[in-house]
Amino acid sequence: MAEQMSQFEGRVAVITGGARGFGRAFGRALAERGAHTVLTDIDEAEVDRAAAEIREAGGQASAYRLDVADDAAWDGVLADVVARHGGVDILINNAGLHSLEYGVDWARLPVPKLRRLFDVNVMGVMIGTLTARPHMQGRTGANIVNISSSAAFNGMGAYGATKAAVRALTLAWARELGPEGIRVNALAPGLHVTDTIRAEFSPQMIEGHRHHQFLDLEGSEQDIVDAMLYLSSERARFVTGETIRVTAGYASSL
Numbered sequence: 001m002a003e004q005m006s007q008f009e010g011r012v013a014v015i016t017g018g019a020r021g022f023g024r025a026f027g028r029a030l031a032e033r034g035a036h037t038v039l040t041d042i043d044e045a046e047v048d049r050a051a052a053e054i055r056e057a058g059g060q061a062s063a064y065r066l067d068v069a070d071d072a073a074w075d076g077v078l079a080d081v082v083a084r085h086g087g088v089d090i091l092i093n094n095a096g097l098h099s100l101e102y103g104v105d106w107a108r109l110p111v112p113k114l115r116r117l118f119d120v121n122v123m124g125v126m127i128g129t130l131t132a133r134p135h136m137q138g139r140t141g142a143n144i145v146n147i148s149s150s151a152a153f154n155g156m157g158a159y160g161a162t163k164a165a166v167r168a169l170t171l172a173w174a175r176e177l178g179p180e181g182i183r184v185n186a187l188a189p190g191l192h193v194t195d196t197i198r199a200e201f202s203p204q205m206i207e208g209h210r211h212h213q214f215l216d217l218e219g220s221e222q223d224i225v226d227a228m229l230y231l232s233s234e235r236a237r238f239v240t241g242e243t244i245r246v247t248a249g250y251a252s253s254l
């Protein structure tokens with residue numbers, strides 16, 4: 001237990017979309033295990049609260065306002081993180097637009113909206129990786145976890161296309177960054193009932209989703225936290241380029 005609780009001691013973990021949902025839960029889980037967590041989010045007030053919550057519980061956390069699509073903002077945040085902590089060991093590209101708004105027919109999505117979707121879900125992941133890369137080189141166990149989606153496997157709308165791009169980038173970067181000792185993997189969640197999902201999906205929609213899974217279970221945040229803890233740890237030292245589905249069979253059953 002003690003070993004588990006110090007598993008990430010001395011590690012610096014940068015998490016995007018850290019104000020709520022998976023990102024906030026990732027921050028808590030890594031901080032509980034000894035990491036210094038750098039929570040970033042476009043929602044400054046809430047990301048500040050998330051970091052304060054970790055510190056109040058005895059963990060180490062800092063918070064930054066960051067729009068992942070803004071490359072200058074990435075430069076500023078990482079320059080500060082590196083000045084304070086010396087580098088980055090774990091990058092979790094989690095921030096993403098995933099509201100039901102983007103699951104509709106392409107024809108119903110005006111170009112500015114499509115552009116923003118791709119800017120956040122694809123360019124955000126790309127810019128984050130390229131900015132963090134030089135600060136991860138040479139750090140033992142350095143790795144990146146991207147958050148894709150089961151929608152990457154079933155061609156589900158514009159949202160699915162962005163998440164398929166994340167899956168493709170994960171493999172491309174694993175190849176490119178492998179020689180630098182940096183592993184790159186992704187997680188493809190199914191439907192996990194975060195506060196945002198609860199607010200957007202009716203109970204009937206959540207229930208309906210379960211009929212497409214092999215297992216009759218409701219997905220939770222913890223399912224994704226556990227998979228992230230595996231991928232970002234040394235237990236996954238031989239794993240790179242993978243997009244691991246955590247879906248109770250959902251993506252495979254379509």
Ligand SMILES: NC(=O)c1ccc[n+]([C@@H]2O[C@H](COP(=O)([O-])OP(=O)(O)OC[C@H]3O[C@@H](n4cnc5c(N)ncnc54)[C@H](O)[C@@H]3O)[C@@H](O)[C@H]2O)c1
Nearest residue numbers: 017019020021022042067068095096098149189191192196
């Ligand atoms: N919850 C699910 O069932 C599910 C399933 C598949 C994939 N995902 C993916 O997991 C990730 C997190 O999902 P969640 O359910 O925790 O979402 P969430 O909406 O609860 O949280 C997302 C966070 O990202 C932030 N964000 C949005 N745009 C941003 C930007 N441009 N820059 C920085 N931060 C920004 C939001 O402010 C929010 O705090 C997303 O990439 C989502 O597509 C979620």
